[in-house]
Amino acid sequence: MPTGEAQRIADAAGMDLVEVNPKVNPPVCKIMDYGKFKYEKAKQAKAAKKHQSTVTVKEIKLRPKTDTHDFEVKAKRVSKFLKDGHKVKIQVIFRGREIVHPETGQEMLQRIVDYCGDELVIEQMPVMEGRRMAMMVGPNPNYSGS
DSSP states (O other): OOHHHHHHHHHHHTOEEEEEETTSSSOEEEEEOHHHHHHHHHHHHHHHHHTOOOOOEEEEEEOTTOOHHHHHHHHHHHHHHHHTTOEEEEEEEOOGGGGGOHHHHHHHHHHHHHHHGGGEEEEEEEEEETTEEEEEEEEOTTOOOO
């Protein structure tokens, strides 16, 4: 139908002529209340945003010489972050001559993995980044918790 005729029908009905698909030949148009259409779209977008969850990355920093109690506090913190659904970047920071023994940092990261057990999934294995050894872990979707 010619555009002019469609516009007259829309005006007579008190509606708007809205182009739905401009890519086809001829373009597809619809007669509707454009204000109501925009309102419904905004409502749908708001509902979709409400149900969307964002995953944040939390960070825990350790040293190779971190003592037992401090280690347990940080490991519990990692466990809490995982239960809340966050990803955690665990870093072991080496100072001075500690860098000569990267296996101590590896051991610290393995202790955290052992402490958390089934709660976590290792997303990135330990990697040296300058004087830091970093590992990324995320919550295990199959873990039910206790």
